[in-house]
Amino acid sequence: MQKLRFGMVGGGGGFIGNVHRHGALDDDLAVLTAGCFSRDLGKNRACAEKWDVPRCYVSYEEMAEREGQREDGIDFVTIATPNNTHYAIAKSFLERGIHVLSDKPAALNLEQAQELEALAAEKGLLFGVSYTYANYALIRQARNMVEHGEIGKIINIMCEYPQDWVLMTVASGQSVHGSWRFQPEIIGNSLCVADIGTHLEYLVTAATGLELEKVLCAVQTIPEDLPLETNAQMLLRYAGGVPGMMWASQVAAGHECSVSLRIYGDKGSIAWNHDTPMQLRVAKLGRPVQIYTPERDYLYPEAKALTRLPYGHPEGFYEAFANIYRGFIRHILALRQGPAAAEYPYPTIRDGVRGLKFVRACLESSRRGSVWVHL
């Protein structure tokens, strides 16, 4: 089998570029052939050299143009730049007929994201978005259990994502105002909801198949002198009237990336926490609670397939990312045979658009004093 060729824009600084690279390479389905890893020419070249990338470009525009023209040009591009550049970069590559897998969010605002979605559809191109958490093997198991009715009709959904990094940054005496993380022109008009709330929004839909209909939200800016919200609390209403709650916080001491999802049905419940991603807590009504672990034969085949190591060998964040790329790449390969649905689900621009609707609804709800707002 011929491996796909891919390129990367950004990723030369920070850790997330390397996470994307690992993810894309992990299953030996693709090769990193081109890149523009930084606006800093030295960093760009150093990165290309370190990663053995044959074609290194000084701008993404040049990269899109040239790769679009080559016969052996890249099949897809990974975008790992700051939020405010995602849109323009994605557009460039889509216009040259190149599939896109963008770091989350898909764009800085809803209009941009919708434009990208339309453009990808028009061009018949795939557009993945790197929502990570739903790609752990046991979340797939949760989805399969829900679909097979193992916990009955869903009656409630509880999710949260507490972190402590804003408190840590403030306590360290660093000027948070200097960080791009706090600059609305780079990240948009939302910090907490957009950065981590959207992860929860996607995770719930991926794990249950339910889409969010409306949200009632209150956001807080803690400490008060920050420019954007750092804590957000919501009541949720899913399709069919299923209620839920969400909490996202970057000022929650004692938490790291403690994503937690709990799905309650009328015959059982399923719970997962990113602190121990190799455990799924399953409670069938009136039975002892059960702890599912990856790669065991009692899992659904789709869930079992999402680990690479025998049971008992911990996998982590890299492998969850690799599962996104596996789904995305296999979808590209399948498309070559004709129109195809994704064999393994992965987050797409459709999810990215819904995520931005979610952010908009949350901010509007909070601004209006916490009223219900439809997505």
Added chain:
Amino acid sequence: MQKLRFGMVGGGGGFIGNVHRHGALDDDLAVLTAGCFSRDLGKNRACAEKWDVPRCYVSYEEMAEREGQREDGIDFVTIATPNNTHYAIAKSFLERGIHVLSDKPAALNLEQAQELEALAAEKGLLFGVSYTYANYALIRQARNMVEHGEIGKIINIMCEYPQDWVLMTVASGQSVHGSWRFQPEIIGNSLCVADIGTHLEYLVTAATGLELEKVLCAVQTIPEDLPLETNAQMLLRYAGGVPGMMWASQVAAGHECSVSLRIYGDKGSIAWNHDTPMQLRVAKLGRPVQIYTPERDYLYPEAKALTRLPYGHPEGFYEAFANIYRGFIRHILALRQGPAAAEYPYPTIRDGVRGLKFVRACLESSRRGSVWVHL
């Protein structure tokens, strides 16, 4: 030291009467001298005999009257009857100058509770209400840590109380409509919020000192054909604008009495769960998470004093109840020397009144489509 004499109304059926008795006797500060344990005369007498109670009455009215007249009459009465009778019974004993410790709720509605509060104040009598969970030793530790600023300024409060008993009842095929638990005329116009939401409302205040200012609530009746709500979700706003969230549910498979409290400050957090009541999770910002356990010398003296056994010996629900009675009885004893504040805090009619305001606000908020309602 002379022990106090106490009586009990109700408690001859179910388990809660015996929990009250254990709690009141546990520290050898009181003797059960009188009772009217059931309207069923046979049960009433059997209970008195089993518990070695010398004075057994056929009605609480008779009991209140006679005990009020005796020189060696009871010092306080425990009320362990169904909710709709609490008010009249409490009133009877207060009018005879007898202190009251009532099972929660203090009354069926706010007006009754306020009347009882006023009556107790007028008579100079104590009125305890049996909110249990705040009386675990480690919740006292949490309160002390908050007061000493160990987690800084409180910025968020998360609490929940999921149970599964309604689902279990429905699944068992029992007619839930026959149970008094589902009859508004006995338990009032709220099931979930009144029965378990109020526990959370008190627990937060007991653990933090913060009082709730307003609430935004959505309740659900699951399954739909039940007469009262079984699931409730809220946004909270405490004094000083501190935000919070609450979830109470009787349809949450996989939970027993899984009361959970998390208090977030700008320098740390504290978490406790009733599933493992002998552990307090304390996170100081930037430090490893710590697990506090009871009776250890590193605890505040007030918290250390609330266990009866050396460290490593599990205590449970009985002892949490006993801590209520210890505080209540010591308060009575202190009053004999003149006006006195409670040495150990315990839940009082003031908390009972606030709890009923809370229920009223929740129902109103939900009815009006989830708007903020002040208590």
Added chain:
Amino acid sequence: MQKLRFGMVGGGGGFIGNVHRHGALDDDLAVLTAGCFSRDLGKNRACAEKWDVPRCYVSYEEMAEREGQREDGIDFVTIATPNNTHYAIAKSFLERGIHVLSDKPAALNLEQAQELEALAAEKGLLFGVSYTYANYALIRQARNMVEHGEIGKIINIMCEYPQDWVLMTVASGQSVHGSWRFQPEIIGNSLCVADIGTHLEYLVTAATGLELEKVLCAVQTIPEDLPLETNAQMLLRYAGGVPGMMWASQVAAGHECSVSLRIYGDKGSIAWNHDTPMQLRVAKLGRPVQIYTPERDYLYPEAKALTRLPYGHPEGFYEAFANIYRGFIRHILALRQGPAAAEYPYPTIRDGVRGLKFVRACLESSRRGSVWVHL
């Protein structure tokens, strides 16, 4: 039903006397009618008064004699004195025809224990010994599961009991030499094995039905200047050749009374830890691990019966003790109808004798350089 009358020798100091009293009273099957609670006359009287005990004696000899003569004399006596006095006290009461429930160990050495066993048998009297841990409800569940073959043939047993109190005592600067806990003439020639190793020895037998055939042991005295061993490590061999391991330590920082039992069969395993006594971890081969909790309908009836509160209400050390007394008292009651086996198993002098054989074998094995020694 007429309640039993019982007396207590010792128990006026420390916490264990009150634990015995709670345990004996918990099910309203007995009344504490007589006692000699301390050699200190003041303490003795204060204790009798505090506990409302009508008959208070200045010596156990007088108590045994008089209670033996009264028509309404005590039915059984609880012994809660230091180890070196158990034998003489037990003997006194047995000789007067009074059943005995003694704090562990039954006697200071094997010969004494065997004499007591013979005497009880000769007199047709019951002799209970207060090994606590096997009386938690979920250990009963474990036993039932083993008996029903749920984990197949037992192939291995792992148990441990680590504590930190000796380290704590040493670190506190207290002279450990002054404590009776370190005086061989009071506690016998073993500290760690006798005090906590025996708990494990009994626990395994109670949970599995298997008896220990031989042991290979190494003991250590840490710190070295203590008079008796504080750490003990063993290989075990049970009936049928089943292997096992045991660790008992009083110098294990980070542990309280962390009794742990794991039973491995060829079709599954069962694990329990006293740190979370309300959870039993059950693994059926090839299935998700399950967490059993008390009072649930899926438990065996004998296990379900050993809790007093509805599921979700934590019970603890007091209730485990009460389960010993419940079994013991019901056995006495059954005997009145003629020869009877215990309805609920409880630890007896037979177990106490085996425990002392175990201590002797451990010390001998360690002294001889860790060789196998038969019990």
Added chain:
Amino acid sequence: MQKLRFGMVGGGGGFIGNVHRHGALDDDLAVLTAGCFSRDLGKNRACAEKWDVPRCYVSYEEMAEREGQREDGIDFVTIATPNNTHYAIAKSFLERGIHVLSDKPAALNLEQAQELEALAAEKGLLFGVSYTYANYALIRQARNMVEHGEIGKIINIMCEYPQDWVLMTVASGQSVHGSWRFQPEIIGNSLCVADIGTHLEYLVTAATGLELEKVLCAVQTIPEDLPLETNAQMLLRYAGGVPGMMWASQVAAGHECSVSLRIYGDKGSIAWNHDTPMQLRVAKLGRPVQIYTPERDYLYPEAKALTRLPYGHPEGFYEAFANIYRGFIRHILALRQGPAAAEYPYPTIRDGVRGLKFVRACLESSRRGSVWVHL
């Protein structure tokens, strides 16, 4: 910086070859340039193609010879073949001046391993052995804490490695006799001790710096008709007389690769379990238990450096392996500047030799009825 070139022998089947490859590539310090991945020519070529390996050989002898002659020959070779071939392959490459990193065990018996150790020393070559578990970041933290005296003087060591795979294999009805895992001529004269016991032996030394002096062991073959032992239980004695216990089992239902290490000092203890490798339980005497997590600033720099992702992002088995390679490769690089000690410790042939002494001592001890045997 020029990357190292490396080759691989074996690894074309099973999962461990890919684990080695990931580990070696993870830090972009090396490139896989040559390989002989399988004796099956088709598999060999397919693997080379899949992994983009330019030089593919049909035999390891040819590979050693040619790579040894090339100017751009490989710097080191990874050996990922069955146990019985490690010795000959390693010898071939050492003789051509090529560093070796071999899958564990280093050889089939002690004599071979010692010969390899001597040969590597003579040639001035490095020889790594892939003991995985000590290379998790938090084990490095444990080592640093021990060295800095944070838990005082070590007084006891408890370790275990329970798995269930032999029971699973037997239950599946597969003929275990057909598997190479059960063939002494391939894996040597020990199954359980050699395969997983040695992991524990190395882990303890890596985490504490203590070396094992003698062992007392009992092994069992469960089920009885297997050719080699599947369960092993030991008393340990470390340098300075420090006692310990070890349990290794492949017939322990309910466990996966549940490596557990507990180090007890006279001022505290440290515990780690592979089921949750991102948590280190640290108990300072008399203080609350603490849970350390990776990449936090409170860690020692050497421990913090061993994770690649920000705190809260789970790492796993692949990254533990990558840490071995990082230490090994940096050592090779350092050697180029002249004689050098390893900057980061990694397991070497010295550890491999000690491991085989350990296996020999265990088998001898067990055979002689469980007596103490010096390594």
